[in-house]
Structures are given as structure tokens and as C-alpha cells.
Amino acid sequence: MSAPGSAVLEFEDVHLSFGAVKAVNGVGFTVGDDELFAVIGPNGAGKTSIFNVLSGVYRPQQGRVRLHGTSLLGKRPPAIARLGMARTFQNIELFANLTVLDNLMLGRHQHIGYGTFAALAWVGRARNEELRHRRRVEEIVDFLELEQWRKLPVGLLPYGVQKRVELGRALAMEPRLLLLDEPVAGMNLEETEDMARYILDIRDELRIPMIMVEHDMGLVMDIADRVLVVDFGTPVATGTPAEVQRNPDVIRAYLGGAAEAAVEQAAAEQGGAEQGGEASSA
Incomplete structure (x- = not known):
């Protein structure tokens, strides 16, 4: 901490x-x-x-x-x-027709330093950088245990795995x-x-x-x-x-005043029982 x-x-x-x-x-x-x-x-x-x-x-x-x-x-x-700062969402925001690897690669967008023409040429800096990003994505695949689904479209995956892919895309942003x-x-x-x-x-x-x-x-x-x-x-x-x-304020916020009263009553009853036990043993 x-x-x-x-x-x-x-x-x-x-x-x-x-x-x-x-x-x-x-x-x-x-x-x-x-x-x-x-x-x-x-x-x-x-x-x-x-x-x-x-x-x-x-x-x-x-x-x-x-x-x-x-x-x-x-x-x-x-x-x-x-x-x-990276964020995941309650509702899955993935590209269903893209593979797990491609969805994770989208998380690398802010780390890409080459332009469109360099990407089309696919030589030199663009190629080396792309390979570096793919190595980072493969590390995330291993970390989140996504190996068996890595080349499948995410739309075909179970819901829980899709949530894991979305987490991985956020991690890809470093x-x-x-x-x-x-x-x-x-x-x-x-x-x-x-x-x-x-x-x-x-x-x-x-x-x-x-x-x-x-x-x-x-x-x-x-x-x-x-x-x-x-x-x-x-x-x-x-x-x-x-x-x-x-915290009684937390209990009230979640469960309402009746629940808070019930908690207080239970505490009072427990205290009374402990006092009764002490008196009987005296």
C-alpha cells in the first residue's frame, strides 16, 4: 500500500x-x-x-x-x-467480427508511432514496431489465459471470456x-x-x-x-x-431504516444476553 x-x-x-x-x-x-x-x-x-x-x-x-x-x-x-488511464465498460464494447488478437491490438493504438504510408509499406520502423506490439499482446494473452481463443472472432466466445478480452484490451494500453x-x-x-x-x-x-x-x-x-x-x-x-x-450509514443507504433498526435491535439483544449470562454466573 x-x-x-x-x-x-x-x-x-x-x-x-x-x-x-x-x-x-x-x-x-x-x-x-x-x-x-x-x-x-x-x-x-x-x-x-x-x-x-x-x-x-x-x-x-x-x-x-x-x-x-x-x-x-x-x-x-x-x-x-x-x-x-484505461477503462473497461459494463456493457462489452468489442469488435465481434475481429479476433481476440486484433481486439487486443486496438489497445496499442496510442503507442503506435508510424503513419499510414509506413504501415502500407510494411518495412523498417513500421514492421519492427508492429512486431513489438504483437509481442506485448501475446504476453497479455498468456497473462489472461486466452491462448485457446486467440485467433477466434470474439463474437463466438462465451460471455465471461469476452469480458476477459475487454480487460486485456485495457491492459494493452499499459x-x-x-x-x-x-x-x-x-x-x-x-x-x-x-x-x-x-x-x-x-x-x-x-x-x-x-x-x-x-x-x-x-x-x-x-x-x-x-x-x-x-x-x-x-x-x-x-x-x-x-x-x-x-457503518450504520452504509446499512441505511443499502437496506433502509428498518434494516438499520433491526441491526441495532439485534445488537441490543446480544448485549442483554451477555449481561444475563454474567449475572447467572455471578
Whole structure:
């Protein structure tokens, strides 16, 4: 985990409104080196709006967003990608008729330094650079265990494998920060467990910090280092998974006041039972 002051990303007091609707209302957090940071909240809580601010789709009315000390505000998505931010999407955004290798090669576009005519000639620098990019893509194929599908059109692949290919395309960009938008949405248990393993490998082996938006609370609580909970665009709590699970404001945001009352009642009953046990043993 990173030391204080070594944040990769700074997201400070960000406000984003659409008319009277406050999509992001004073949200702030940092992400450190090698950290897996999760953003959770009920539907409509503002999670996707936060991602859209980070990737340059939305420009907030107030706040600061910095990646390795460089402000992202006012920059368009391609410029932010060149600074080292990559993103996967909840809905798969692949070219179904292209092979796995070709889809991964698309992630190398910002690293290509030759032009159209050099590519057509296919000699010298263009050829050498293309081979270098293909070697990098093959490394990602090995890392994500995609060997058996590498030359198949992605449209023919199982859903879970397509999600893995999209993750691989983001890795092909060589990001300094990776945004994961519901990486296990629609997956079965086995696919979810596989994806969780790859995400942890990205953090531990590739040492790429990540921000993950996800509705699967079991996954988040198992693998995230820290969690931010938002509700109606407003930050509710930030902390370790254990800390946010015990936070009464988080319980209220997810389950409502009745559930919070039930938790408090259960705690009171447990306390009463412990006192009764002490009295009987006295």
C-alpha cells in the first residue's frame, strides 16, 4: 500500500450537477500505488458519473481531479488515455467480427508511432514496431489465459471470456490507472471467481492501481483494499471493507431504516444476553 502523500489519483471535493440533479455532491478520495479501490452504492448513487468525470466524459462544476499530479479537468478522453488511464465498460464494447488478437491490438493504438504510408509499406520502423506490439499482446494473452481463443472472432466466445478480452484490451494500453466498470456483471460464479483472480494478479503482479465500480458486494468485500460508499451522489463512508460493513450509514443507504433498526435491535439483544449470562454466573 502506498505511503501518505504518494497518491496516484486525487479526486477532491467534486461537484457535478445536471440542472437541479446533483449527480456527484462533494465526493473526495485518493488512490495509492498498487491499491484496489472500490466505489459502491445503490442504483443511481453516482458511481458511473464519477467514472465519467475521471475519464473526461463529464466536466464537473467544482473540484480537482489529478492523475500523478496532472489535472484532468478540461481534458478530452483521448488526452486522458494518453496520460495513462484505461477503462473497461459494463456493457462489452468489442469488435465481434475481429479476433481476440486484433481486439487486443486496438489497445496499442496510442503507442503506435508510424503513419499510414509506413504501415502500407510494411518495412523498417513500421514492421519492427508492429512486431513489438504483437509481442506485448501475446504476453497479455498468456497473462489472461486466452491462448485457446486467440485467433477466434470474439463474437463466438462465451460471455465471461469476452469480458476477459475487454480487460486485456485495457491492459494493452499499459495504463497507470485502470478503471473497472462492473467487471463481473452478468457472470456466473465460476466466471466471477476467475475474474477476481485476474484482478488480484493485475494488482499484485503488474502493480497497476485500480478503481472498481461493482454491485457484487461479496467480490468487493473479498478483494478491495478500501471502499467508498456513495448514495444520491453524496459520500457516505470510506474505509476498509470491514469498516464500511459496520457503518450504520452504509446499512441505511443499502437496506433502509428498518434494516438499520433491526441491526441495532439485534445488537441490543446480544448485549442483554451477555449481561444475563454474567449475572447467572455471578
